[in-house]
Amino acid sequence: MRRYSIASIPGDGIGREVVPAAIEVLTAAAAKCGFVLEFRHFDWSCQTYLKTGKMMPDDGLDRLRDHDAVFLGAVGFPGVPDHISLWGLLLPIRREFEQYVNLRPVRLLPGIASPLRDKAPGDIDFWVVRENSEGEYSQIGGRTGTGENEIVVQQAIFTRRGTDRILRYAFDFARRSGRRHVTSATKSNGLYHSMPFWDERFAAIGAEYPDVAADQYHVDILAARFVISPERFNVVVGSNLFGDILSDLGPGITGTIAVAPSANLNPERRFPSMFEPVHGSAPDIAGQGIANPIGQIWSGAMMLEHLGEDEAAALVMRALEASLIAPDIEKTPDLGGNGTTAGFAEAIRTKLLGF
Amino acid sequence: MRRYSIASIPGDGIGREVVPAAIEVLTAAAAKCGFVLEFRHFDWSCQTYLKTGKMMPDDGLDRLRDHDAVFLGAVGFPGVPDHISLWGLLLPIRREFEQYVNLRPVRLLPGIASPLRDKAPGDIDFWVVRENSEGEYSQIGGRTGTGENEIVVQQAIFTRRGTDRILRYAFDFARRSGRRHVTSATKSNGLYHSMPFWDERFAAIGAEYPDVAADQYHVDILAARFVISPERFNVVVGSNLFGDILSDLGPGITGTIAVAPSANLNPERRFPSMFEPVHGSAPDIAGQGIANPIGQIWSGAMMLEHLGEDEAAALVMRALEASLIAPDIEKTPDLGGNGTTAGFAEAIRTKLLGF
Numbered sequence A, B: 001m002r003r004y005s006i007a008s009i010p011g012d013g014i015g016r017e018v019v020p021a022a023i024e025v026l027t028a029a030a031a032k033c034g035f036v037l038e039f040r041h042f043d044w045s046c047q048t049y050l051k052t053g054k055m056m057p058d059d060g061l062d063r064l065r066d067h068d069a070v071f072l073g074a075v076g077f078p079g080v081p082d083h084i085s086l087w088g089l090l091l092p093i094r095r096e097f098e099q100y101v102n103l104r105p106v107r108l109l110p111g112i113a114s115p116l117r118d119k120a121p122g123d124i125d126f127w128v129v130r131e132n133s134e135g136e137y138s139q140i141g142g143r144t145g146t147g148e149n150e151i152v153v154q155q156a157i158f159t160r161r162g163t164d165r166i167l168r169y170a171f172d173f174a175r176r177s178g179r180r181h182v183t184s185a186t187k188s189n190g191l192y193h194s195m196p197f198w199d200e201r202f203a204a205i206g207a208e209y210p211d212v213a214a215d216q217y218h219v220d221i222l223a224a225r226f227v228i229s230p231e232r233f234n235v236v237v238g239s240n241l242f243g244d245i246l247s248d249l250g251p252g253i254t255g256t257i258a259v260a261p262s263a264n265l266n267p268e269r270r271f272p273s274m275f276e277p278v279h280g281s282a283p284d285i286a287g288q289g290i291a292n293p294i295g296q297i298w299s300g301a302m303m304l305e306h307l308g309e310d311e312a313a314a315l316v317m318r319a320l321e322a323s324l325i326a327p328d329i330e331k332t333p334d335l336g337g338n339g340t341t342a343g344f345a346e347a348i349r350t351k352l353l354g355f
């Protein structure tokens, strides 16, 4: 029997609710397809930080290293500054395990209304490929001067290696996707050093893929185009920060951030990849058991695919999409229903078992 | 008779078409309200750069200094790298003249369809207040290493003075606007030094305005909220880069970037302020005489307001809005019409003269 060891980190807030719910669904899919997912739970969170002064133990990364994948909920909670919680858990995992690709679908699901006029499933269907290990997210910099004279410096670092590998991933991915079109997010008119370099590398790597169309937009106008003409995109590649913004805006145009998944990939498979929803820990509704589990479940489907379990991944997606349009299934309040996290996930599991 | 000296810089591409068109409308408004706008034209552009190696003469800024305002079209054209053209003209003007506020309305105009479902004029009506003189837009940084080992460093600089003054402007503006709500764009979970500092100053300045509600979102989720719930915003304040992105996304949700205006303000009036549309030089349609002049005209209305000519500003806006819904006025192709830049502007001028 095929077995996969998965490190699960529910994290904070609604992460603690949607992760167990999603695990039920994934486990059912595994059983149906004849393999086993062995989840090991790591209770690392802002709670841990408040108790121990650390988001995870010193050997945290080593404890994760031998798993086939990491299944993460959400990190961050009021009481712990965000830059502490994220640089103490999520960001070190992405970096240490060279998860340099953050892959996020922007896809309008059936049963979910886009805030954009006249859009149906199929009209919005593209991918954001985000650089996930360097760039604008950097701890280099600091403060100098005091009071009125204070100055803060924040450094962004773009390496040729880091830039080339994400661009190459985007072009390879576009080639596999069939639509063969990569759009680069730049801002070379304002960011004097980093983005002209990014553009240069985009042109150089693009030249290696004559069969893939390439274009680029400044990130400001690109954001506007997500809203005005989302049909035109296939694969959008951006730096850590631009990819972050665009891959939240993407779920925005497909109706809700609550359902959007993401994969933090180490494409070489030297290290475990990590799967997490795009949404955060949602302190405002945490503890009520009403969070939408779809983003976490869809992230799980991406994990199954990464593990090579395509059939199980497809089953999960089929169950999820069918449940969204099933009139008798009670959805969570964010989708206009009265359901609970557990109830909605259980309905999806039942749907899946029925196939 | 009141006289104002205005430096006009049409710049590149469609800037050369919409600036003269807008000047006709503004001149008519001035005549009607009993004052004179004296335009002095500066032919600085990428053409200039290709001929002279400079976007403007060495004493360019000095030549602008004594004007009451600068009226700019668009800068940037294929053949000159964007970071050369922008850092050679637009950005030095913003900085030298301490135009540290970039003010941009996000307002759905009558006669223009929002790409968002069910939005009518009135539903989307807020302001982006963008820091315009420092932050992520910086020439500090550079490259080191060669070939595979190349590394690029891009530095962002946030000063306390620069941060406080833009935040204070936002709170003052919100107070004047009546709705009294300021939303800050942050990303303190990823940008380790700059954004925690920004948040600290936002809290400190906000405390000086107990009568103004203050909240903050990470820029990624904020972008999504622009699409999902634009009604909730009144004044959104952001850094140079975040303000840039959000103030293009804003016009995106109100239908088209072609109509959006902006004011680069030196609130202390020590230096001239500059008024320019949000759109760029649009090389794809330049030279055809079909560019939409609305963004330039609306920028002109903001200029009139800045000059204290509120009545003239209101007249321009009334003529502009009336023209957008007048069935007998031929609009430019981007609005679905067959009109020309000159013809559309002339119709607006006629409307204005008829009031």
Ligand SMILES: CC(C)[C@H](C(=O)O)[C@@H](O)C(=O)O
Pocket: A189, A190, A220, B076, B086, B090, B244, B278
């Ligand atoms: C042309 C470019 C440098 C400029 C900017 O980013 O400031 C433009 O996008 C704007 O918003 O005025």
Ligand SMILES: CC(C)[C@H](C(=O)O)[C@@H](O)C(=O)O
Pocket: A076, A086, A090, A244, A278, B189, B190, B220
């Ligand atoms: C929590 C935060 C640091 C993170 C990011 O910006 O990468 C999140 O927004 C995401 O997109 O995964």
